[in-house]
Amino acid sequence: MILNKNKVLGLAALALLFSMNACKPKNAGSVVSGDAAAQTYVAPGKYDEYYNFVSGGFNGQVSVYGLPSGRLLKLIPVFSVFPENGYGYSEETKPMLNTSHGMIPWDDQHHLDLSQTNGEIDGRWLFANANNTPRVARIDLKTFHTNEIIELPNSAGNHSSPFITENTEYVIAGTRFSVPPDDKNGDVPINSYKKNFKGTISFISVDKTSGNMDIAFQLQCPAVNFDLSHSGKGVSSGWFFFSCYNTEQANTLLEVNASKRDKDFIMAVNWKKAAELIKAGKGRKQAVKYASNRYNEKTQTATSTIKTQVTVLDVKDFPGLVYFIPCPKSPHGCDVDPSGEYIVGSGKLAALVPVFSFSKIQKAIASKAFAGTYDGIPVIKYEAALYGEVKKPGLGPLHTEFDDKGNAYTTMFVSSEIVKWSLKDLKVLDRHPVYYSPGHLMIPGGDTRKPTGKYLVAYNKITKDRFLPTGPELAQSAQLFDISGDKMKLLLDYPTIGEPHYGQAVKASVIRDQSVKFFKIEDNKNPYVSMGEGATKVVREGKKVHVYMTAIRSHLTPDNIEGIKVGDEVYFHVTNIEQDWDVPHGFAIKGAKTAELLILPGETATLKWLPEQAGMYPFYCTDFCSALHQEMSGYARVSPAGSNVPLTFSTGTNMPKETNTVETQNTASN
């Protein structure tokens, strides 16, 4: 049997070679200076300097690391169910994962953007994308809780997302895969791509106070693949830039057919003009379906609404809205420097990194320095937009971020290194190997108007021998560099959860002090809250049995429940009535086809249970909460359907008699 006989143009083999090369760095040992230990050590009781929010990639969640320790502080459930705390399983959180396709338990979380005011990170919200079933989430940084998820119609592979404007006016999301628009017949031949497929960019508005998102409008664009994007800032305020690949508009064997052209595009969008057009009533109302899921902090319950319309601007109908800039070759990263003047397009198959000038782009537009059109969109002449090229940067440039000293840092996937270069003269200043094959890199504030210049993290795609082996499946590897000096210094390797696709970081002080410690019970407006043990009860409504339960060290009330019947729908509404930091309680019942609940102080969460067999079902607190945690348990008795066992329960004020029908002979002297 012959394997791996790829006969197609040898390009697959080339890609393979690229990847293989990445695993043979010249300097595999990497000498680090002795004080790296001291630089990365955070002593017991001390705090990290930075919060580092890292996308989870194929785990669908967001990780929070501390820098410089590289310690994983938290995993925030966003797009995937999270058995650990019941996210996606509790009745309150299930609606968060609803889509126009129904409930989806997973997604692929690639990029993050921290909310900004005046181009600086303001610590209010974190936006996160889902690639597979296109969605954007908003996480509240007071609670580290996913408070909103909005689905994106007309999209597929929501990769160029979520990147925000300087004052968080919009979260912008570009589709990776062009598809037939949702109101057209999608049941078309795949090879009618050029005729029937379109690329869509979504502009999601963000309410200044609540953070609530809505799709303000969408831009219908030529069918290409949008890969990454960044907002203009400073001088380029009001513009947005997207990298585009597959300008060949191929629909099969993309590794070959989407790699033919020497240059693809950066797409420049005048988003302020788009917003004005929408305000002026332009655009087409399109019938679509998309879910808008919001978590209400008062009722502690998410609701999912299916919305049915979006306004679309077809960019070719609005001159001055969109321009293409040729960019070599299959551009991936699209990064804007702190001043907003320079736009860096990193062509993963290019041997140089072009830097475009916003002022030159504006002049080119004014003077109509166009090379032609592409699907009706003006294409600016390459030289007319170019500030200059970083020569011989390395192989496979992917992403660039910036420090506070006028330097840029670009990852080289194929040659496995980070290359530091000067924005001023585009000269390469330093290069450092990484282990292995970096995707994104991250400098705190490195894509904002105010980058810092202390740390850089490389998120590497290949791990191999960097840590103790754990079988065929390995954690991915991050590497922390000190970039405060002229030369980059490698400080630390640390493994990461999921696929740490991209990250953003912010000084701890921006977030630390606003962090909510617990929820005030008097603010709890969950309709099923029990405001104390005396308020607990069990109520039957037809087949539905509602158990209003409290959890407090070290007791679940009620802890004996009888009269549940096979065929009932039992809802355990568990309120944690603690009012102190870090006293969660958990709830689980044997045999339930769901996860546990983890209930934070002041919170109510609901577990739905469909008992299928008569019997005795213990339940208990799953989070070790006190010296008597093991005693925090109870029993639910399930009787056959039609049984006449009455609904009864025991609470602290309503203790059943212990009618020990048979006394065992207990004669021990203890």
Add this chain to the structure above:
Amino acid sequence: MILNKNKVLGLAALALLFSMNACKPKNAGSVVSGDAAAQTYVAPGKYDEYYNFVSGGFNGQVSVYGLPSGRLLKLIPVFSVFPENGYGYSEETKPMLNTSHGMIPWDDQHHLDLSQTNGEIDGRWLFANANNTPRVARIDLKTFHTNEIIELPNSAGNHSSPFITENTEYVIAGTRFSVPPDDKNGDVPINSYKKNFKGTISFISVDKTSGNMDIAFQLQCPAVNFDLSHSGKGVSSGWFFFSCYNTEQANTLLEVNASKRDKDFIMAVNWKKAAELIKAGKGRKQAVKYASNRYNEKTQTATSTIKTQVTVLDVKDFPGLVYFIPCPKSPHGCDVDPSGEYIVGSGKLAALVPVFSFSKIQKAIASKAFAGTYDGIPVIKYEAALYGEVKKPGLGPLHTEFDDKGNAYTTMFVSSEIVKWSLKDLKVLDRHPVYYSPGHLMIPGGDTRKPTGKYLVAYNKITKDRFLPTGPELAQSAQLFDISGDKMKLLLDYPTIGEPHYGQAVKASVIRDQSVKFFKIEDNKNPYVSMGEGATKVVREGKKVHVYMTAIRSHLTPDNIEGIKVGDEVYFHVTNIEQDWDVPHGFAIKGAKTAELLILPGETATLKWLPEQAGMYPFYCTDFCSALHQEMSGYARVSPAGSNVPLTFSTGTNMPKETNTVETQNTASN
């Protein structure tokens, strides 16, 4: 509205106080010496000294940390679905989570035991328990893959589990909650506990070669709560020891009613005698239902079998099998020293730690030094079994492990400290505060015949202010100590995933070199494997559509599929035909109500998709695998039910013509 008015004897308030006290250690700053940084720093390219396997508690999984770095090397999915790699979602792994109650997506993973030969860790398997729906898993340490899960009948809250015998003859699992046996009517009044409920201990045999588990027999015991256990070793070989609480046999408000007696029990079981009885045909065949789920490494597919019978020994019918030893008060940990002579029972409500002597126990049995019986079981006199008491150890003793120098280390939950004491004279030698409220502690090999004496990790239940705050929900905290000197030295705090309930650690060399790097494709006997791109195909069988797909950098074959209809069941059988380490590929398709697949080299995994709407569905590789990873994608076209679009697909050798029905005007010069 009045909250938290617990009127019951004030004991709940006492427990609350206990917990609160834990958060006010005297020495909150904890000065650590300057070289702690150097001691815990693992330089880039260097390896940790120890693998530390840590139970995930309420996340249901097992974590693998490196020591001394505290880095999380891997999260092994065991009892909970794992969207990150498709565990519990792929057709191959779904059966692993089957139970007699059906598929359960979550559990609560509390204890771990590494397989042993002659009382030493042999690096073959790791056993893990599930509390909520009682199960035991076996993880293969060559692949770090969960290869087997067995359900336990007659059990509920499988807490005293999985603890193994010295040569891994048995994995032993004691029920935490007594329940009516599975073949009795479980629909009984809860307050008939003393009459109808029983405690069950399961003895799971382990095949010496394959590791395959089976329930060898069960012991039916008096209705109490079994909390923890450990095997005898050396002089106590052939015996097993369990801590029992709720010897009051209460069924409600356990914090009060199960805390009444000054002494509960350690239960001593002569398991070699039990095995002989079974061999001699003793015991009752009991009709039960339990799932036995095994992953076949050849077919790469799990199967779940529901078994229907177990052999039960009622311990009161077999004199000499089981003895109770009084133990103050509500014992939690039950730990056996390296020699096997000393059994430490840690009563969480006791003000001392009793140490029992195996030889004295044997003498007491021989001389019938009994205080009476408990449910027909002899109760040995406390003094007759006692070696001595550790006086004033601290408040809330929970767990003890041992070093290689004759010392024991016990966690004090309430007084938040670790106390080191001498096995020789039971004198306290050292105490160190921990932050906060430790549950288990762990010394590599610390519950085997060959402990090491370098590191100790405390797994703490309360975190509060130890790390940058992350809202109300915090990671739990672990603390690494150097125990090589006379005094314990705190080296490092690190946050942990889930609830790191217990851990075991082993020198890296025991596991490192056996770690499988990838699966040989020629060994892949998955019935749906594609042994190369040329073998890919799409086959319709009625409503079922089987897509035989390959993944290799940078192509999915086939990448265009048409002729799928609404109402079909589509199975994507994706084979990763790479043959190199750390080249996984992923697979996801828009809108699927499942997770992704993560497919390791040489592996086949299957995603089931039920398309509900006609349209165009992109799919792609989710794991960034090469410079052309973004091109590794394709489209599936879904037509309405009854449509006559034929089933077609494109592969490298079967490319569809690109019939561009309308040529767009592309005049750009690039």
